[in-house]
Amino acid sequence: MIRISARIANSLWLPALLMLLWLVVSAHSSSIYFPPLTNILSQFRKDWIFANIGKDVVPSVRNLLLGFILASISGVVLGLVIGLLPTLGKAVSPVIHFLRAIPPPILLPLAAVLLGLGTSMKVVMIAFGGVWPTLISTIDATLSVDPVVLDTARAYHIPLWTRLRRIVLPQASPRIAAGLRTSLQLCIFMVVVSEMFASKGGLGFFVLDAEQTFAIKQLWSGILMLGLLGIVANSAFSFFESRILRWYFMSQNK
Amino acid sequence: MTSTDATPVELTATDLTVTYPSKSGQVNVLDKLTFEVPAGEIVSIVGPSGAGKTSLLRCLSGLMLPSAGRVEIDHLEIKEPPAGLGIVFQDYGRSLFPWMDVRSNVELPLRSMGISRNERMGLVSSSLAEVGLESFEALYPWQLSGGMQQRVAIARALACRPKVLMMDEPFASVDAQTRFDLEDLVLKVHSTHGMTVIVVTHDIDESIYLAQRVVVLGGKPSTVREVIRVGLDFPREQISTRGNPEFGNLRAQLFSALRR
Numbered sequence: 212m213i214r215i216s217a218r219i220a221n222s223l224w225l226p227a228l229l230m231l232l233w234l235v236v237s238a239h240s241s242s243i244y245f246p247p248l249t250n251i252l253s254q255f256r257k258d259w260i261f262a263n264i265g266k267d268v269v270p271s272v273r274n275l276l277l278g279f280i281l282a283s284i285s286g287v288v289l290g291l292v293i294g295l296l297p298t299l300g301k302a303v304s305p306v307i308h309f310l311r312a313i314p315p316p317i318l319l320p321l322a323a324v325l326l327g328l329g330t331s332m333k334v335v336m337i338a339f340g341g342v343w344p345t346l347i348s349t350i351d352a353t354l355s356v357d358p359v360v361l362d363t364a365r366a367y368h369i370p371l372w373t374r375l376r377r378i379v380l381p382q383a384s385p386r387i388a389a390g391l392r393t394s395l396q397l398c399i400f401m402v403v404v405s406e407m408f409a410s411k412g413g414l415g416f417f418v419l420d421a422e423q424t425f426a427i428k429q430l431w432s433g434i435l436m437l438g439l440l441g442i443v444a445n446s447a448f449s450f451f452e453s454r455i456l457r458w459y460f461m462s463q464n465k
Numbered sequence: 466m467t468s469t470d471a472t473p474v475e476l477t478a479t480d481l482t483v484t485y486p487s488k489s490g491q492v493n494v495l496d497k498l499t500f501e502v503p504a505g506e507i508v509s510i511v512g513p514s515g516a517g518k519t520s521l522l523r524c525l526s527g528l529m530l531p532s533a534g535r536v537e538i539d540h541l542e543i544k545e546p547p548a549g550l551g552i553v554f555q556d557y558g559r560s561l562f563p564w565m566d567v568r569s570n571v572e573l574p575l576r577s578m579g580i581s582r583n584e585r586m587g588l589v590s591s592s593l594a595e596v597g598l599e600s601f602e603a604l605y606p607w608q609l610s611g612g613m614q615q616r617v618a619i620a621r622a623l624a625c626r627p628k629v630l631m632m633d634e635p636f637a638s639v640d641a642q643t644r645f646d647l648e649d650l651v652l653k654v655h656s657t658h659g660m661t662v663i664v665v666t667h668d669i670d671e672s673i674y675l676a677q678r679v680v681v682l683g684g685k686p687s688t689v690r691e692v693i694r695v696g697l698d699f700p701r702e703q704i705s706t707r708g709n710p711e712f713g714n715l716r717a718q719l720f721s722a723l724r725r
């Protein structure tokens with residue numbers, strides 16, 4: 212218990228200090244763009260406890276989850292297949308690099324024409340924007356599976372499916388996880404962007420709307436909420452990662 | 466030999482040649498190796514580092530096709546790893562799976578052999594007991610010392626009741642005392658199960674101590690310099706066997722074969 216609190220204290224003192232600094236410096240601010248933090252916080256309470264949660268936070272979180280899951284599954288599955296079939300990989304690689312080079316927000320209008328303005332379009336765009344780091348790190352990790360490991364699997368006649376599930380995938384998993392973490396970041400970005408385009412709810416919409424109606428305090432409270440969402444998403448990711456890859460972290464720093 | 470053990474097999478290499486592509490065309494690593502490994506014998510293959518020992522073992526185990534020549538098991542040419550192969554790699558840190566505990570590591574090859582769960586459990590337990598690790602089955606490989614990890618690799622091979630056990634410099638990276646213990650473990654396993662055993666090593670003394678026959682590799686590219694019969698009695702014992710004058714003679718003979 213004491214150790215956990217010490218760890219939290221260790222990693223939180225700087226953010227706390229910065230918040231305090233913000234609080235003090237902004238206390239008597241009369242700038243319309245930088246209102247006092249106390250005002251922002253009371254606005255935050257008004258906005259998020261719990262008035263707009265249902266309208267703006269829930270759809271964003273749901274879209275993030277769906278988009279990230281879609282990105283993860285397609286990235287890992289495609290990555291494994293491409294990584295295991297080097298000839299396919301050579302052919303597919305330029306296509307991947309072309310698609311990845313397109314800034315995904317540019318595709319929103321096209322996606323809207325093809326898929327409409329609903330949730331499915333947003334989820335697909337979030338996944339499209341976020342999939343690349345997972346796909347690329349899965350391909351790399353699969354290509355660089357240790358040859359001794361593959362020799363072991365072949366010598367003992369481990370069938371293909373078992374080989375994939377119990378050998379290739381676990382060995383690739385630390386690098387896949389690193390890709391997933393970057394993908395998560397991109398998915399959050401895409402959640403906001405997709406809600407800024409012809410949308411009627413969500414955090415992106417909330418911030419854009421605040422900006423357009425010159426509601427500066429709301430703008431700040433929306434930004435804080437987004438930051439908070441990012442932190443929660445990342446912590447949740449770390450939580451699962453440290454459990455699933457326990458063997459990896461423990462074998463690394465024994 | 467116990468009743469569940471598979472019949473040992475005979476291996477032959479004929480004109481086995483391995484060349485790898487290199488910057489300047491081709492590099493010839495093994496040149497027309499011909500030798501045989503009689504069923505149920507322990508044969509060691511000794512050669513200096515870089516002589517192509519791992520390449521040779523990969524050919525003998527069917528993991529790699531030779532560039533020329535052939536490998537036969539009981540007179541049938543092999544093109545892929547044969548059934549009944551047990552293998553222990555040079556680098557235990559890379560061939561055991563760190564995401565599985567010891568039990569699952571040993572059990573994995575059995576899962577695809579169509580044997581019942583109960584029987585699998587029995588094989589895993591008895592193999593771990595044979596290598597002295599029965600109380601470590603719930604640990605992970607990285608929680609064990611190098612010597613213990615190599616024991617796990619041996620247990621994994623034993624659990625399959627192999628007809629032939631191949632080991633690539635299995636004890637090169639453990640301390641001397643552990644090495645002696647592991648050498649005696651191999652001899653014990655061989656006398657219990659009677660399978661054919663091929664041990665690759667760069668250590669002359671080890672090649673004599675373990676084997677009934679030593680294949681000496683040397684030169685660039687490597688060729689078979691000599692095949693030496695080791696007449697030392699079984700069971701062998703670290704101190705008396707190594708102190709036997711015959712052991713000294715064999716060592717001198719091997720040494721000059723390697724130097725030539």
Ligand SMILES: Nc1ncnc2c1ncn2[C@@H]1O[C@H](COP(=O)(O)OP(=O)(O)OP(=O)(O)O)[C@@H](O)[C@H]1O
Pocket residue numbers: 485486494512513514515516517518519520521555634667
């Ligand atoms: N896949 C490969 N491609 C090209 N060259 C290779 C390959 N594998 C091995 N070699 C080369 O062949 C030679 C023999 O390698 P090998 O690993 O078989 O020798 P070794 O006797 O096992 O060496 P060590 O004592 O270091 O284990 C080395 O010069 C090595 O660089």
Ligand SMILES: [Mg+2]
Pocket residue numbers: 518519520555633634
């Ligand atoms: Mg080697």
